[in-house]
Amino acid sequence: MGGKLRSQTKSRGRSRKKTRKRPESEISSTMLHAQEMSQEMSEEPTEHEVTEDKPIIVSEREAVREALEMVAKMPYPGVGLRTIAGILRGEIRANWLSYIARTESWGVFFPNPLPVIENFVRELVRLGYLEGIHFVRLTEKGQRVLENKEPPAIRKKLKLVSQKFRPLLWKLLLLRARLVNKHKAPGLFKDELILQLIEKQPDSLDELKKLKGVGKFIAQNLGEEIVHTILSFQNAQEENRKG
Incomplete structure (x- = not known):
């Protein structure tokens, strides 16, 4: 996933509005994308892949990285904190499908209650790895963590679904x-x-x-x-x- 990181500062493309008339067709489209992602992940282990065979793991470092990478892949100027938390927990909404298609961290925090995930994202904002509430963005400090130039200073542990599962x-x-x-x-x-x-x-x-x-x-x-x-x-x- 690290190799696929795209900085938000480079994604200021034109926004396009589409009328959604058939949510079921969008779900099918997202299912196809998820199947493609699952095949890529099974064939090509990523740089930061957790190697444990356990379906559910606890890793504060991986939790930080997953959240930061997910935010980094969102379109400029960012998306709301509630949306970030919802996608990390694996929620599906019609207006989130384009965001879900951008990230492989969809559902990574599924074993945790939504309020716990929201508080975790707020903690990343408080520590300076992210900024904003209505439009959450990656900071230079957060970018350094993703580039392994500094370790994350956070002690909140979340349960994660390991990449294998x-x-x-x-x-x-x-x-x-x-x-x-x-x-x-x-x-x-x-x-x-x-x-x-x-x-x-x-x-x-x-x-x-x-x-x-x-x-x-x-x-x-x-x-x-x-x-x-x-x-x-x-x-x-x-x-x-x-x-």
């Missing part, structure tokens, strides 16, 4: 968005279930049914798609190991 998170988040839109049921696919799916990775309907929160409706109507998503991720990981 992040493609699975993206697939599950996009699957949830599509299924919720299809069934018109916002509470259908809870965060706790997604975390279990990342950690347990059930590869059959019988294994899926053992997870907390998987009721009859999910098992019968969504189970096959969930298991297929997990198997697709596992197959990609296996091919990567063989290669």
Whole structure:
């Protein structure tokens, strides 16, 4: 990810407004982008990749880097603090899709409550790595951290989804968005279930049914798609190991 960093000071291109009429088509477009990112990440480990095999890790240094890189890739003059926190947690909104497409840090802080992430971003502002609230931007001090010219002076630890398992998170988040839109049921696919799916990775309907929160409706109507998503991720990981 470090190699892909683009400074906001160089992205003062013309802003273009588009009318969004079909959110489901936008979700499909973002799903395609996420699939492309997941393939790139599985084939080409990035410079700052965390090598642990655990799906959920705790690393203050990586947490800082993920947040700073995400902000650095946003268009000038920056986006709001709430938007930054929401994207880092893996939220999907129609007016955020162009931002999500810019970053590989989407959902990295998914295991944390949104207020915790917002406070973390505020702490980065307080320490001078970021600036602004309505338009959050990377500072020169933050750029030095990204270039490994100085260590981040922060002691707030957040849980992160490790890079190895992040493609699975993206697939599950996009699957949830599509299924919720299809069934018109916002509470259908809870965060706790997604975390279990990342950690347990059930590869059959019988294994899926053992997870907390998987009721009859999910098992019968969504189970096959969930298991297929997990198997697709596992197959990609296996091919990567063989290669």
